[in-house]
Amino acid sequence: MTERKPRKDAARNRAAVLAAADALFVRCERPDDVTMADVAAAAGVGKGTLFRAFGDRTGLIKALYEARLEPIEEAVTAGPPPLGPGAPPPQRVLAVLDALLCFKLDNRRLALALESTGGDSPYGAAHYGRWHTLLRTMLEQVPGLADGDFAAHALLAAVRADLVEHLAGPQDVPRERMRAQLADFTGRVLGAAPAGT
Amino acid sequence: MTERKPRKDAARNRAAVLAAADALFVRCERPDDVTMADVAAAAGVGKGTLFRAFGDRTGLIKALYEARLEPIEEAVTAGPPPLGPGAPPPQRVLAVLDALLCFKLDNRRLALALESTGGDSPYGAAHYGRWHTLLRTMLEQVPGLADGDFAAHALLAAVRADLVEHLAGPQDVPRERMRAQLADFTGRVLGAAPAGT
DNA sequence: AACGATACGGACCGACGGTCCGCTTTGCAA
DNA sequence: TTGCAAAGCGGACCGTCGGTCCGTATCGTT
DSSP states (O other): OOOOOOOHHHHHHHHHHHHHHHHHHHHOSSGGGSOHHHHHHHHTOOHHHHHHHHSSHHHHHHHHHHHHHHHHHHHHHHSOTTTSTTSOHHHHHHHHHHHHHHHHHHTHHHHHHHHTOSSSOGGGSHHHHHHHHHHHHHHTTSTTOSOHHHHHHHHHHTTOHHHHHHHHTTTOOOHHHHHHHHHHHHHHHHHSOSSOO | OOOOOOOHHHHHHHHHHHHHHHHHHHHOSSGGGSOHHHHHHHHTOOHHHHHHHHSSHHHHHHHHHHHHHHHHHHHHHHSOTTTSTTSOHHHHHHHHHHHHHHHHHHTHHHHHHHHTOSSSOGGGSHHHHHHHHHHHHHHTTSTTOSOHHHHHHHHHHTTOHHHHHHHHTTTOOOHHHHHHHHHHHHHHHHHSOOOOO
């Protein structure tokens, strides 16, 4: 309805901006020494173009983030178990959180940029709602868990970008160790009692 | 050694700034519509004074935060159990996290300001290290918990200011409910098997 | 009283996110 | 091919904010 196909140059510029921003975020130390002017310059584009295409800084970061995240969301909604649907809830929760952790490790700066976008919290972003709903739904199928809603929030908090950055960076915790730690922690939440049914 | 007693007006101004900033942070919607100029004006002081006393914005917020936090740290290090030393680790972990949650509920805007101080993450702040060490130490005495270090980080992440804000604000979760949720979640981490010894 | 040390305060600066508007490009249609 | 309106471009420009600087006022000591 309200769909209007963009002009060719607009599409090209949008892509150029995304690519440039991506590269800049990878190379930067802290996310906010990538300025909008930097991105525009690196993309060979005026600032006006950049802001028209993405609205504001947050919009640009969100667009980048969603683009990177898409394969994972695809794998979760339509891929094979244990990530995809069909796996028993506990295993799938483990798998989803692990995937999320790996994603943040692979996109540290970008995730950091998104979550530390001053002003609005990460909890306003659309994708957060999706992850939370998914986790909550699965957690509610775990017997004995009183409150899936809060548990979902808390588990997601365990893979927040700045925590991951803190551990992977200054603390120098290796990737596999972090994954194991997270899996252990999550396992406890899912039911520390190893016996069952 | 490097201690020099401050001049009387300096001390008075410092106090005025702290009080003014405190009031402004309580009344504000988002932490960054309290500007340094606002604080200076509200305190009846020039910007120069403000920056000389606290270094920068982060310094001011940290000073405020630590001041507010002091009673709780006191209660933890020297008060009666279960918050103070002497309580068995699981109960004390519960008590500490509950105290922390209540603190963030009572100081939402301030905590938010501190943790969203763009640039450096919350993990650089001194008090974070203190809480983490305390929790880790206690968690390591809980049997079956493989990694107290990560668990401590993850539990602290569950009471992060913006999560608390998200739940208490937009989601309108009542205080007591949040406390119960956190306690339940923490209990699971500590050992979901309620039976035992 | 007088004088050095200390602190004050607001004009000033540089940076950044975001806007505006005259000019260029695009793509449709005659 | 040419003409033309709409869509898009880009960089000068703006307001705001954190932070600095330095001439002036205050303190407290002798």
